[in-house]
Amino acid sequence: MTEFSTVGTSVRRRDLVEKVTGSAEYTVDVTMPGMLHAKVVRSDRAHARILSIDATEALAAPDVVAVVTAADLEPLFPRFGHIIADHFILAPDKVRYFGEPVAIVLAETLGAASDAMRLVRVEYEDLPSVMTAAAALAEGAPLVHEQAYDATGDDSFKSLTGKKHTMEFPEAEGARTNVAHEVDLEWGDVDAARAGAHLVVESTVHYPMLYAYGMEPYNAVASYVDGALSVVSSAQHPYMVRDDLARIFDLPLSRVRVSTPYIGGGYGSKSYTKVEPLASVASWMVGRPVKLVLSVEEAIYTTRVDTADIHVRSSFDAEGHILAREIDIVMDSGAYADNSPLVLAKCVNRSFGPYRVPNLRVRGRSLYTNTAPASSYRGFGAPQGNFAAETNLDQAAEQLGLDGAEIRRRNLVRHGEAILPGKRGIDADLLADLEIAASSLERDRKDTPYYGMGVSCSASDAGAYPISTAQVRIQFDGSVIVFSGSTEMGQGSQSLLSQVAAEELGVDLGVVSVVQSDTSVTPYERTTGASRTSTLVGLALQRACADARTRIRDMAAEIWSCTPDEVIDLPGAVQGPEGAKLAYGEVVRKWFGGTAGEVTGIGLLRREGVTQEMPPFWETGMVGVAVEVDPETGVVTVDQLVTVADIGFAINPQAVEGQDLGAATQGLGGALYEELVYDGPQLANANMVDYRVPRVTDMPRKIDLVLAERRDGIGPYGAKGAGEGQLNPIGGAVAAAVARAVGRWPNRLPLTPERVWRLLNDLEDSDPPA
Amino acid sequence: MLPPFRLARPKTLDEALDAIGEDQVPYCGGTELLLAMGAGLHRPDVLVDVKRLPELAGIRLDGNDLVIGATERHDRVAEHPLVREHVPMLAAVERAVGNARVRNQGSIGGNLCFAEPKSDVGTALIAFQAVATLVSPGGRRALSVEEFIAGPYYSAKEPDELLVDVRIPLGGPEVRAEYVKYQIMERPTLGVAIAHEPETGACRVVVGAVGEVPAVWTFAAPDEIDADTIASEVDPTPDLTGSERYKRHVTGVYVRRAVDALMSRGS
Numbered sequence A: 001m002t003e004f005s006t007v008g009t010s011v012r013r014r015d016l017v018e019k020v021t022g023s024a025e026y027t028v029d030v031t032m033p034g035m036l037h038a039k040v041v042r043s044d045r046a047h048a049r050i051l052s053i054d055a056t057e058a059l060a061a062p063d064v065v066a067v068v069t070a071a072d073l074e075p076l077f078p079r080f081g082h083i084i085a086d087h088f089i090l091a092p093d094k095v096r097y098f099g100e101p102v103a104i105v106l107a108e109t110l111g112a113a114s115d116a117m118r119l120v121r122v123e124y125e126d127l128p129s130v131m132t133a134a135a136a137l138a139e140g141a142p143l144v145h146e147q148a149y150d151a152t153g154d155d156s157f158k159s160l161t162g163k164k165h166t167m168e169f170p171e172a173e174g175a176r177t178n179v180a181h182e183v184d185l186e187w188g189d190v191d192a193a194r195a196g197a198h199l200v201v202e203s204t205v206h207y208p209m210l211y212a213y214g215m216e217p218y219n220a221v222a223s224y225v226d227g228a229l230s231v232v233s234s235a236q237h238p239y240m241v242r243d244d245l246a247r248i249f250d251l252p253l254s255r256v257r258v259s260t261p262y263i264g265g266g267y268g269s270k271s272y273t274k275v276e277p278l279a280s281v282a283s284w285m286v287g288r289p290v291k292l293v294l295s296v297e298e299a300i301y302t303t304r305v306d307t308a309d310i311h312v313r314s315s316f317d318a319e320g321h322i323l324a325r326e327i328d329i330v331m332d333s334g335a336y337a338d339n340s341p342l343v344l345a346k347c348v349n350r351s352f353g354p355y356r357v358p359n360l361r362v363r364g365r366s367l368y369t370n371t372a373p374a375s376s377y378r379g380f381g382a383p384q385g386n387f388a389a390e391t392n393l394d395q396a397a398e399q400l401g402l403d404g405a406e407i408r409r410r411n412l413v414r415h416g417e418a419i420l421p422g423k424r425g426i427d428a429d430l431l432a433d434l435e436i437a438a439s440s441l442e443r444d445r446k447d448t449p450y451y452g453m454g455v456s457c458s459a460s461d462a463g464a465y466p467i468s469t470a471q472v473r474i475q476f477d478g479s480v481i482v483f484s485g486s487t488e489m490g491q492g493s494q495s496l497l498s499q500v501a502a503e504e505l506g507v508d509l510g511v512v513s514v515v516q517s518d519t520s521v522t523p524y525e526r527t528t529g530a531s532r533t534s535t536l537v538g539l540a541l542q543r544a545c546a547d548a549r550t551r552i553r554d555m556a557a558e559i560w561s562c563t564p565d566e567v568i569d570l571p572g573a574v575q576g577p578e579g580a581k582l583a584y585g586e587v588v589r590k591w592f593g594g595t596a597g598e599v600t601g602i603g604l605l606r607r608e609g610v611t612q613e614m615p616p617f618w619e620t621g622m623v624g625v626a627v628e629v630d631p632e633t634g635v636v637t638v639d640q641l642v643t644v645a646d647i648g649f650a651i652n653p654q655a656v657e658g659q660d661l662g663a664a665t666q667g668l669g670g671a672l673y674e675e676l677v678y679d680g681p682q683l684a685n686a687n688m689v690d691y692r693v694p695r696v697t698d699m700p701r702k703i704d705l706v707l708a709e710r711r712d713g714i715g716p717y718g719a720k721g722a723g724e725g726q727l728n729p730i731g732g733a734v735a736a737a738v739a740r741a742v743g744r745w746p747n748r749l750p751l752t753p754e755r756v757w758r759l760l761n762d763l764e765d766s767d768p769p770a
Numbered sequence B: 001m002l003p004p005f006r007l008a009r010p011k012t013l014d015e016a017l018d019a020i021g022e023d024q025v026p027y028c029g030g031t032e033l034l035l036a037m038g039a040g041l042h043r044p045d046v047l048v049d050v051k052r053l054p055e056l057a058g059i060r061l062d063g064n065d066l067v068i069g070a071t072e073r074h075d076r077v078a079e080h081p082l083v084r085e086h087v088p089m090l091a092a093v094e095r096a097v098g099n100a101r102v103r104n105q106g107s108i109g110g111n112l113c114f115a116e117p118k119s120d121v122g123t124a125l126i127a128f129q130a131v132a133t134l135v136s137p138g139g140r141r142a143l144s145v146e147e148f149i150a151g152p153y154y155s156a157k158e159p160d161e162l163l164v165d166v167r168i169p170l171g172g173p174e175v176r177a178e179y180v181k182y183q184i185m186e187r188p189t190l191g192v193a194i195a196h197e198p199e200t201g202a203c204r205v206v207v208g209a210v211g212e213v214p215a216v217w218t219f220a221a222p223d224e225i226d227a228d229t230i231a232s233e234v235d236p237t238p239d240l241t242g243s244e245r246y247k248r249h250v251t252g253v254y255v256r257r258a259v260d261a262l263m264s265r266g267s
Ligand SMILES: Cc1cc2nc3c(=O)[nH]c(=O)nc-3n(C[C@H](O)[C@H](O)[C@H](O)COP(=O)(O)OP(=O)(O)OC[C@H]3O[C@@H](n4cnc5c(N)ncnc54)[C@H](O)[C@@H]3O)c2cc1C
Pocket: A689, B025, B026, B027, B028, B029, B030, B031, B032, B033, B034, B050, B056, B070, B071, B096, B097, B098, B099, B102, B105, B106, B107, B108, B109, B110, B111, B112, B113, B114, B116, B118, B119, B120, B121, B122, B157, B161, B162, B163, B164, B186, B187, B188
């Protein structure tokens, strides 16, 4: 790519050395003067009325400063939630899940807080609980929430829906149920299509309860002083957290500052508000800064992934063309809505696949249960819905005598075709991507028994809502600082943004630095999610650079006493009449008249122009998986993994490969190993020894990460986003590969050795009690 | 967070024996003890660090015994020339214990004293008919490792006793041994050890991790090892890695795999 100087190459990561040497700063490293340590007293039952909280003994313990309970929050708005503000900071009258915060103990030392935490006596009266979506749906089920809450009216949320796409927030009217949220999507006439079909295939699957494991558990340090709140936290979207905090304290946005140093892994689990309200209300209570660091176990109880039970019925003609799809999704979203309404809506949009589906009916319901609250997870509903529908498609292929690639070939949407009516047509060539994946798999097919392969694909309406701002400040020595409200959570945005700025301004990468994620310093960024940073922040930054260049040209024109259009851009410099040349630094110094000054360029992005149509881009997933099953034990070895990133343009190819391998590996975790298991009111494996994430020894024997660059995205240089895409179709691909290896179709993930062994031997999921 | 405790660091065995008791517990690598304390399962007043006691350290030959001090860490045992020469199977087992941190910190003695059912080390040692040496103010006694691992999380050690070492008898005819393990989580789901004395033909089969304590079978010759009988006789503990039925089944599979490995190695 000689066309570009800096983008399109795998430059070394900006944060590499500091992260490897341990000097990189994370929230846990941040201290504030006079800081207290907080420990959270948590519910030890699933559903219970709080009769009393006695903190006398705890308060008498050495070094304890205060114990905060819901009663103390009376002057505040005591809840948060960016879609439905239903999430109590501290449980007021009842607890809704095991692990729910009931009180905060504040002490001079962490040890004192930990000891005193055990001295807070909470008296409960147990209530009947609902631990699964099915129990929550049952007639006469106990209610998790007796009251309704107003929706906050998040715009992005309202605008993501397709045609005839309705969104219900069940209101207090009539009998309340545990349905937190409903989304329906429908077009055509599915009943007529089914009636005339050659083949109708039905299947039901269960998507497991997962934890989006990141090495850093949630943590924050907060200081509330004199009507101003300052919080440093592990938040993926500091601006969204700021909005929640401002509502709690009724403060102007300018009086709430949220900043985020490096994040130790997010994967969606750190999007939106988590522990920030706890630390903030505690600081507000005592007038001193408060630090709160959760353990991994507490983090698992703070946010997990929505489970889903999904029924799919697809109708086909004799050639294997899809005539209709009917999908029913029931999610167990836990005790509070958090981001689950959005996850549900996305799951609905992403469930039926990037295919020509002339008739569609999807019904989605998200249920409140007495379990840990669920929220975003890499892929936003796609991993759940995609697994269900892709497995259904592969079962249809088998019945039609087609292979997995062929049935997809016959149904995939072509470049530019719409998946969702009224939305942007697909900006990817999935057909070409499919051939790449399928041929890579075939090339290394092994001729051994119990070997199976699967290809699977997905398309996500990605990028979230297109609002972004960026700034670039050119210093008087010609060096450049980029300001962005996006967060660096390991994905490499720091490097990427510096590459874009260096390219646009024609300066050396070495003179560009990047400042990110501080709501009082860096310009507004809605979120760092939905794989949006390269595309949307990239565009905003390109505009900021163009704005800075315009200002530089104007200043140069003044210096040269010519008109601005007589000044032309050069790399890192401008050229005026008669070949006069000035580097950026010289322009700044001459214009200000000293060794001083700077030029700021501003870039703004909204729903307009290239980002008018929603979604801003489609993030596709195309994966191939080959497995070998040990028939005696059911152990699955992944022999091949192929990913094809329809990336448009890879600004940093290595970063894209890293995202794809990471996403696919995380997908393999949920497909083969990971599952949180409730045993009564609490989790049996809320720790990293018993909750098994993939290890390096689990990595596939062959890994083929392909970048398909066709410059067809709306982002800089034709780029689109990456980050979630290759996780989404993994479940379906693994299920198909295992099914072909053992001869039977699984109906749930993860495909643990025992499950595969039972599948192979046609045994029930479990044995009757002896 | 750990509950409060005092730390004693005796330098001699006598001091150590003085210091230990019901609420004054030995502490070596802490990989089990500190987790149990952190989880609130255990609240000793005093931790008595045994790492400075020379009698509990070292790997050496003593007559016909290979002696491994109780405080020797897994990675040391795995790499030690005497272990590799005389009981290579044990070296291989130690090399595959847990993860690098556990191997670098955890001791062979701590492993046996804690008697965690999901362990490999005890299973392997029982195959070699290893013997544990215990000391108390009243004197020393020897106990087979098989008897020492008395129950789940329960070793046959009095509160006033310390484990000094384990002794592997090398005197007899050379033993051929195999260990295979089935592990899908952080700890083993199943471990099968076989020790075969070519001269007499006798085989000891030890199956560990699958039930509460390692179980032992003896057979007159390798080809008489009956995997189905062993599978039907084990008493599996169902957990997240498998049901009783599944664990029984894989026990049979792994006993056969262990026998195959032993046979294919030749004599
Ligand atoms: C994550 C993880 C994975 C593991 N995986 C495996 C595995 O795959 N296979 C396997 O075999 N094991 C495994 N283990 C167990 C590991 O081998 C033990 O944790 C370790 O050997 C214990 O030794 P320690 O020195 O840390 O014991 P400590 O924790 O110090 O002590 C454990 C117990 O022994 C007592 N004790 C210690 N030394 C003496 C002594 N000399 N005399 C009397 N009492 C004493 C203590 O009082 C305490 O009750 C694993 C452990 C962990 C944490």
